Amino acid sequence: MNELEAGHVPRAASVVAAIKDATSGGRTYEGALVTKLKETGVVPVVETDALAEILDKRNNAAHPSKAASTAKDAYYVFEKAVTYFLCERARPLRFAIDTLMRDIYSDGFFTDPVVDDVAKKVDEEIAAFDEPDYYLLMNELKKRVVVDKGDEDSRALWFLLGLLESDRPKLHSIISKEFFAKKGFTPEHDSFLVDMCVVRPVLLSMISGQNRERLDHTFAKFAGSLTAVSAERVVRSPTALLVALTSQFDDPSAEECYPKTVDVVLRRFWSHPDLGPLLHTKLRNKLFKEVLKQAETGDAAATNDVALYLEREDATLASTLSRVQVESLFKAAVAPGCRKDLHELHESGFHCIPRLRSVMSSTMPPASGWRRPSPYLVWQGNDLVLKERELATQ
Numbered sequence: 457m458n459e460l461e462a463g464h465v466p467r468a469a470s471v472v473a474a475i476k477d478a479t480s481g482g483r484t485y486e487g488a489l490v491t492k493l494k495e496t497g498v499v500p501v502v503e504t505d506a507l508a509e510i511l512d513k514r515n516n517a518a519h520p521s522k523a524a525s526t527a528k529d530a531y532y533v534f535e536k537a538v539t540y541f542l543c544e545r546a547r548p549l550r551f552a553i554d555t556l557m558r559d560i561y562s563d564g565f566f567t568d569p570v571v572d573d574v575a576k577k578v579d580e581e582i583a584a585f586d587e588p589d590y591y592l593l594m595n596e597l598k599k600r601v602v603v604d605k606g607d608e609d610s611r612a613l614w615f616l617l618g619l620l621e622s623d624r625p626k627l628h629s630i631i632s633k634e635f636f637a638k639k640g641f642t643p644e645h646d647s648f649l650v651d652m653c654v655v656r657p658v659l660l661s662m663i664s665g666q667n668r669e670r671l672d673h674t675f676a677k678f679a680g681s682l683t684a685v686s687a688e689r690v691v692r693s694p695t696a697l698l699v700a701l702t703s704q705f706d707d708p709s710a711e712e713c714y715p716k717t718v719d720v721v722l723r724r725f726w727s728h729p730d731l732g733p734l735l736h737t738k739l740r741n742k743l744f745k746e747v748l749k750q751a752e753t754g755d756a757a758a759t760n761d762v763a764l765y766l767e768r769e770d771a772t773l774a775s776t777l778s779r780v781q782v783e784s785l786f787k788a789a790v791a792p793g794c795r796k797d798l799h800e801l802h803e804s805g806f807h808c809i810p811r812l813r814s815v816m817s818s819t820m821p822p823a824s825g826w827r828r829p830s831p832y833l834v835w836q837g838n839d840l841v842l843k844e845r846e847l848a849t850q
Contacts, residue, residue: 466554470496474488474491474492475488475489486511496550503541506541552585574617578615578622591630594634598634620652647678668713672715673716676714676719680720698721699730718739732768748784775811786812
C-alpha cells in the first residue's frame with residue numbers, strides 16, 4: 457500500500473491514511489487495514505474475507521478470549537495465507553487499474569499512435585488481468601475517454617482501441633454493451649465511436665434506427681474536418697472509415713445506411729485508392745457519378761486525378777460499369793474542353809487503360825455481352841481515335 461501511495465494511486469492513499477490514523481492513536485493497524493479494504497472494495501471479496509478470518513484467528517490466539525485456539529486453527533490460517541496471499545503476489549484489482557491508468561498517461565507508454573503498435577503494447581498490459589477484471593477496467597477506461605471528450609490524443613482511447621484489436625471475445629462483448637447498447641448517443645461527446653468502428657467494423661452491426669442517423673452525422677462531420685489522408689494505419693483516416701463501412705454497403709439499402717457520410721467521403725476522397733473496393737458494392741453507381749462529375753469539371757487537379765484513376769481502376773471499371781457508363785466516362789475524359797493530361801492520355805492511344813480501350817473499340821472484338829460499336833471512338837491502326845464531330849453534336 458505504501459508503494460502504491462508513493463506512486464500517487466488515490467485509493468492506496470486512503471488505505472495508508474487509515475492505517476496511520478490507527479497507529480498514531482495507539483491502536484494496531486491490522487483491523488483498520490481490513491476495514492478500509494472492505495469499504496473501498498479494492499481487492500476481491502474472497503481475499504478480504506480471508507484476511508478478516510486470519511485476523512480473527514490471530515486475535516483469538518493472541519488475546520484473552522472465550523475461543524480456544526487449536527492446531528486445526530493454525531493450519532486453517534496457514535492454508536488461507538498460502539491460498540490467497542503467498543502463492544503469488546497479491547494484486548489488489550482497483551489499485552492495479554489505478555496504476556495502469558497512471559502509466560497510460562505517462563510519457564513513453566505509447567510510442568506511436570499507429571494502431572498496430574498500440575495493439576502490441578495493450579496486449580502486453582491486458583495479459584495481467586483476468587476476465588472477471590475486464591468489467592472494472594472497462595468502466596475506468598470509459599470514464600477517462602468521456603473526460604477526454606474523445607480527443608485524438610486521449611491515451612485511454614488509444615488503450616481502448618488496442619483492446620478492440622485483441623483476440624478476446626469477452627472484451628469485445630463488454631465493449632459493445634458499454635458503448636453501443638444504449639438508447640442514443642450525442643455526436644458532440646461520442647466522436648470516439650468513429651475510431652472504434654474503424655478498428656472493429658463488426659460493431660456497426662449493432663447500430664440501427666435513430667442511433668444510426670446520429671452516428672452518420674458524427675461520421676460525416678469527422679470526415680469533413682480532415683484535410684489529408686495518412687498512408688499509415690492510423691485510426692483517424694477518412695478512407696479507413698469508409699473501408700470499415702464497406703461491409704454495410706452490400707445491403708440493398710446501402711445508400712440509406714450512412715448517406716451523409718457517403719456523400720462527404722466520396723466528394724472529398726473519391727480518387728483515393730482505398731475506395732477501390734466500393735466498385736464491388738451497391739455504392740458502385742454513386743462512386744462512378746462522382747468520378748464522372750470530376751471529369752466534367754475541367755479543374756486541373758481533378759482532371760489529372762481522373763487520368764490516374766482511369767489507369768489504376770482500368771480492370772475494375774471495364775468489368776463493373778455498363779457500356780453506357782463507360783461511354784459517359786470517356787466522353788467526359790476526352791471532351792474538347794478537357795485538360796492536357798487527358799488529351800495526352802487520348803493521343804497516346806489510351807495505352808495505360810487497355811481494358812477500357814477494348815470496351816470502347818468498334819473494330820476490336822467486343823467485351824462479353826457488349827455488341828454495339830462505339831459512336832465516339834474508332835481504331836485507326838494501333839491508335840484509338842476520337843470522332844470529334846460526333847462527340848461535339850451530343
